[in-house]
Amino acid sequence: MSALRDAALVLLSAGVPTMDVQVLSHRGSVPREAGTHMLVTRDAVLGTIGGGHLELTAIAQARQWLEAGDTNSHDAEFALGPSLGQCCGGALTLRTQRLGDAVLAAWRDNAPRFFLQLYGAGHVGRAIVALLAGIDCRVQWIDERDSEFPPQPLPPHIERLCVEPVEAEVAQAPPGAHYLVLTHSHDLDLRITEAILRRGDFAYLGLIGSRTKRSRFMHRFEERGVPAAALARLTCPIGVPGIAGKEPEVIAVAVVAQLLQG
Numbered sequence: 001m002s003a004l005r006d007a008a009l010v011l012l013s014a015g016v017p018t019m020d021v022q023v024l025s026h027r028g029s030v031p032r033e034a035g036t037h038m039l040v041t042r043d044a045v046l047g048t049i050g051g052g053h054l055e056l057t058a059i060a061q062a063r064q065w066l067e068a069g070d071t072n073s074h075d076a077e078f079a080l081g082p083s084l085g086q087c088c089g090g091a092l093t094l095r096t097q098r099l100g101d102a103v104l105a106a107w108r109d110n111a112p113r114f115f116l117q118l119y120g121a122g123h124v125g126r127a128i129v130a131l132l133a134g135i136d137c138r139v140q141w142i143d144e145r146d147s148e149f150p151p152q153p154l155p156p157h158i159e160r161l162c163v164e165p166v167e168a169e170v171a172q173a174p175p176g177a178h179y180l181v182l183t184h185s186h187d188l189d190l191r192i193t194e195a196i197l198r199r200g201d202f203a204y205l206g207l208i209g210s211r212t213k214r215s216r217f218m219h220r221f222e223e224r225g226v227p228a229a230a231l232a233r234l235t236c237p238i239g240v241p242g243i244a245g246k247e248p249e250v251i252a253v254a255v256v257a258q259l260l261q262g
Contacts, residue, residue: 003134004047006156008039008104016041018099019062023049024075028090035108039099042066049094054078062096073097112138112157114203114259117173119166119192120182121148124208127252128180129158135256140173142166143183170195177201178259180238182208190217197221197230203262206238206255 011018023036031050038055039046040062049055057078065074079091097103114137118125121143132139139158143149146162154160163169166183170192173179179202181192189207196205207217214236221231239254240261 003136003155003157004037004039005104005107007046008099011039011041012099012101012104017066019066019096020099020103021049021058021062022095024093024095026090026092030080030090030092034092035110037107040066054080054092058094058096065096066098071098110136112136114138114178114262115174115176116140116178116180116259117142117169118180118182119143119189120180120184120208121145122182122184123248124182124251124255125180126150127248128255129154131252131256132158135260137259140169142169145184165191167191167195170199175201176203178204178206180206180208180255180259182238186213190220193217193234194221194224194226197226197234200227200230202233204259205234206258207234207236208238208251209236211237 008018019040021038021040023032023034025034031052031054032048036049037047038049038058040059042063045059049058061074074096075093076096077091077093113135116132116137116139118128118139118141121141125141129139129141133155137157140161141149141158142161142163144162144164144166149160149162161169166188179196181189181196183189183192189209193205193207196202207214214234217236218231235258238258239251240257243250243254245251
């Protein structure tokens, strides 16, 4: 939602005529729940209310009202099976209206899926950020090398931090944060991971590397007296099992899927 809200703000500031299509309410099995939004301009669609015949119908109606200069709010109920031939079988009500400041202010402010501190701006880090650009989350992307960050702007929910020492940022994360450690240096990985383990209140801690790297790091942490309960929650290697391949983009898919599992 945050990415779509940002897009809505851009459209408003640019004066682009836009219709907001909102799932106002739903019953039974539907492709998207109440509170979902889709933005429709004369030549673009941002977001989705679930695709299929329902979405095509909603887009066509929104553009008709847009071309007519209609500023009214339109509510329409759809039974997905009988009226649209979709297999979901539920029903929902769509509200379509001209996007404006008051309409945008009324959008439900959903909490981000997770807060992530991502350490490392190398190939895998960049591939992960590319996937997270379209997901409702909050990310602090941290590296001590400013030259490693891509030159293009990042979405507002992804914050780039070039700091040193990077491990000091661990203390700034909120309780229950997610962490990914995948820097260019094993020594730096060790320092960051130890700081997170000693903090202990993480929801997820992923360390890039092989099982051999995990074994070596675990031995070092045990020697330093890191609590066993925290060590047991360290994820290394990272990514959901069963996805083969070491290309950065493949690793990114497996890791983001793991983050979304909670």
